[in-house]
Structure formats: C-alpha cells, structure tokens
Amino acid sequence: DAKTTQPNSMESNEEEPVHLPCNHSTISGTDYIHWYRQLPSQGPEYVIHGLTSNVNNRMASLAIAEDRKSSTLILHRATLRDAAVYYCILRDGGRSQGNLIFGKGTKLSVKP
C-alpha cells in the first residue's frame, strides 16, 4: 500500500477551522483517500473518503490536490469532541482484501 505522511500533532482553538494535511506522493490511480479518527480508548471512526474530487459530508470536507499527491481534511468548526488522532490512509479500490493500513496519524488537540 502507498504510504502517507502526516504531521505528528496539531493544535486548534475551539470553534475555529482546522486543516489537517496529508502527503501521498506515491498514490496510484486506483487508491482512494480515506480519513478515520480515533478517540481515546475507542475504535477508529470513519470520517470521509474520496478519489479525485473534493468531498463534503456532515463531519468534514476533503480537499484533494489536482495531482492527487496530497489532500487536506477540513473540520469547519472544531469542538472539544474533535480531539482525536486523525489517520489519512490510502485504500486500493481494486485489491481483494480491502484492509486499511494505519500510519501514525496526526494527534489533534482542541483548546477551549
């Protein structure tokens, strides 16, 4: 699976937007960009995913660079409950197993 690079940690203030970057320069044409987050002592939670176009859902937005070598997860208004480790993962849409390989992620802290 192609690797991703994320900052180890980021800080944000409550009710401000947060932009979490992810680099994936070796992404292949069939790789989907997935974002998951993990709150302390819980299993990961799906946030959003996309292939080429930007995506929006009730949790976040995903901005994908035109060359697909990087992407940014956008939380429009951070809350204290958004404090978590955010994982950017490439998932091969054509592979039979379909598993997710987790990197170290970005630990997001939200200050009140």
Place this chain on the structure above:
Amino acid sequence: GAVVSQHPSRVICKSGTSVKIECRSLDFQATTMFWYRQFPKQSLMLMATSNEGSKATYEQGVEKDKFLINHASLTLSTLTVTSAHPEDSSFYICSARVGTGNTGELFFGEGSRLTVL
C-alpha cells in the same frame, strides 16, 4: 451507519489462560472482517483478515496458532488469544466492510482491552 460490536470491552486474565473476543456486525452481513492490535501510544497494526467460511489470512509475524480466528457466520468473527502472556496485553479492534467492494468505508468495533497478569 452500520454498527460493529465487540465483546468483552475489557478483560483481565491470568497468564496461561485463553481469552475469546467476539466481533459482531449488528445490522449488516460482513463477508470480511479484519482484526487489529494496538499497543499504548502506537497505531493500529493489522493482524489478520477473516473471511466467512474460510481460513483467516494472517499478516507476517502474527502467530496463527496463538491468535485463533473463526468467522463461522456472516455476522460473527471471534479472536481467541491462546495461552495468553503479559506481552499479549493490548487493545484488540475488529472492523468489517459492507458488501465486497473496496471503495467504501470500514466500520470498527469499540475495541477490547486485554490485560494479562
């Protein structure tokens, strides 16, 4: 969204005993489930892929005789840690996908924290 449930959420056992962890898909059928292990302050590590009705596929370095995986039905996969030792203490997490495609999201259980004394 789809729900995946794990049981027990916490278990403490003595060294040398075996522990079974259940992973259930509550409102969908999961032909494939994945088992992960997470040590403190580390990321999730894939242990094995469990396919309903067939043998699990283990990742390199994971002992299949120690971590027994059974996926007997479309809604239940179990992980048994046999002859557990303190180094097996970890957070075990399962996940499942809806359908057979690889383009959608995966759903994760709440995790099971194993402590071996």
